[in-house]
Amino acid sequence: MRNGMAKRGISITLGTIVLIGVVGYGPATLLGPLPAPAVATLALPTPAAAVTPPALPTTGATAVAQTAAVLAHAGDTAALPISGAARLITALVVAQRYPLPEGPGQDITMTEQNYETYRERVDAGQSAVSLFPGDVWTQHSVLQAMLRGGSTAHADALATWAYGSIDGYLKAAQAWAKKEGLTSLVVTDAAGVDTGTQATASDLARITALAAADPGITAAFTEEPDTLAVQRGLTLPSPYLADTGIRVLYRGYTDQAGIILLFSQTVTTPAGPFSYASASLRSATWQTLETETRALVASAESGINSTADLATGTPLLTITTDWEQSVRGLSGETPAQPHWGSTAPTLRVEPGTITVPLAEGTPVGSVTITDDSQATGDRRIPLIADGALTEPDVLWRLTHPLPLLKALWEQLIP
Missing domain, CATH: 3.40.710.10 (DD-peptidase/beta-lactamase superfamily)
Structure with missing residues (x-):
């Protein structure tokens, strides 16, 4: 008698867990947060213009x-x-x-x-x-x-x-x-x-x-x-x-x-x-x-030249989702201004906060150009998405629970 009641209790508990899992699975996968896209920095290009520093004598x-x-x-x-x-x-x-x-x-x-x-x-x-x-x-x-x-x-x-x-x-x-x-x-x-x-x-x-x-x-x-x-x-x-x-x-x-x-x-x-x-x-x-x-x-x-240190539209980031969508972050317009540097400028890419959905043309980060000429100073150029990222369809959500549950977990427990 007691064994029967114990088995019945276990069955009810397991059933409850399964029911909760089934009931929770749908909302977690269909309505839960999406995993963040993977962001990778591409190889930095060489400067567009050759550097000719001021020719100064070593004496005097x-x-x-x-x-x-x-x-x-x-x-x-x-x-x-x-x-x-x-x-x-x-x-x-x-x-x-x-x-x-x-x-x-x-x-x-x-x-x-x-x-x-x-x-x-x-x-x-x-x-x-x-x-x-x-x-x-x-x-x-x-x-x-x-x-x-x-x-x-x-x-x-x-x-x-x-x-x-x-x-x-x-x-x-x-x-x-x-x-x-x-x-x-x-x-x-x-x-x-x-x-x-x-x-x-x-x-x-x-x-x-x-x-x-x-x-x-x-x-x-x-x-x-x-x-x-x-x-x-x-x-x-x-x-x-x-x-x-x-x-x-x-x-x-x-x-x-x-x-x-x-x-x-x-x-x-x-x-x-x-x-x-x-x-x-x-x-x-x-x-x-x-x-x-x-x-x-x-x-x-x-x-002395006004050639942009970075050509407009240079790809510097790739942004890829788990559901196999991908866009690039392209450099925005670099204002042309005369300058005279002693060394080649340096580029520093900084990805921004990227969420899906993402519209084409949305800023996805920036690139900072540091020029030793001092006359121009540091210049920060936006990186622009060259395409759109959309949310995955229902089928992908239902068949990929692990990344969705992980995203939910990370949202609940940062």
């Missing part, structure tokens, strides 16, 4: 930069005397207080003190365009005398006009250097004759780029000299390597600083212009400087 100190970024540096990394290149800093610091977007700018009347300073500069054998008390110059004409004529007297006159005194100018110059992140720059004069005015080649290249981007300074270099400046003896230096298309902002030599060349250049690409500046200090000889400069310009013409 040379750097290539844009206004906010150093693109390359070679040679001595210490701060060095910058001689007459300091006059570019004078122009930039004064432009901070008195911008010169166009036209002649404000009038600057020369004083007795300006004339005395001029006489002192001449007596010391320093370069100076003549000036006299009562002369009325403009900002534009003073910039021309200072930057193209190398006039130390006009650098002093411009600095004292803008900031009241040389000391006032020096305080403003150091504040400007801090604001621009020029950590090596030390300014001890406006005229560029004090060896205490120093900077690294990297900072000096950025200063050159900032000067080349300033409209008032650009006008001083590109427009015809003002009449008063010519009357007072302004003579323009001979063009330097005119066939290369560079714009020289300073070229000079002193025993203390050696040979210095600052220039800018703009290279045209299909995506627009790319401007850079170069600072070269302490080349061995003038002939060496010419050879080095031509090599750098040639590398710019080869290395």
Whole structure:
């Protein structure tokens, strides 16, 4: 009797389990979550454009930069005397207080003190365009005398006009250097004759780029000299390597600083212009400087390009379901922009969260392009599904319980 009741209890229990299994099987397979698709990263392509880094000499100190970024540096990394290149800093610091977007700018009347300073500069054998008390110059004409004529007297006159005194100018110059992140720059004069005015080649290249981007300074270099400046003896230096298309902002030599060349250049690409500046200090000889400069310009013409680092539509992911559907993740459009890198860019693929159903054109991840040019920075490009993923049919669900139950289990117990 008892054995019969026990058998009956076991039968009821087993029946209940079977019933629960049968009842639960349908909802679990027909209504339960689907297993996540398998995602695989494909082999990364090689860069679309060849890399030609800036060709820099190993002697002296040379750097290539844009206004906010150093693109390359070679040679001595210490701060060095910058001689007459300091006059570019004078122009930039004064432009901070008195911008010169166009036209002649404000009038600057020369004083007795300006004339005395001029006489002192001449007596010391320093370069100076003549000036006299009562002369009325403009900002534009003073910039021309200072930057193209190398006039130390006009650098002093411009600095004292803008900031009241040389000391006032020096305080403003150091504040400007801090604001621009020029950590090596030390300014001890406006005229560029004090060896205490120093900077690294990297900072000096950025200063050159900032000067080349300033409209008032650009006008001083590109427009015809003002009449008063010519009357007072302004003579323009001979063009330097005119066939290369560079714009020289300073070229000079002193025993203390050696040979210095600052220039800018703009290279045209299909995506627009790319401007850079170069600072070269302490080349061995003038002939060496010419050879080095031509090599750098040639590398710019080869290395600056706007070819996309990754062609649009490059397959970087495969996404496959258990029911044998598959799509690819294709790279979206990479914005074309001019750049000049020293090494090939790197690609990093990051799959996103992918659920089914998945419509064609849905983002399924991203690829990050890292470029050492610094001018472009990291760029994140979306990966787009090139097809759709649909849910499996009822037959597949009923005949594939294990992956469905596993998906349900993972959902209930993460």
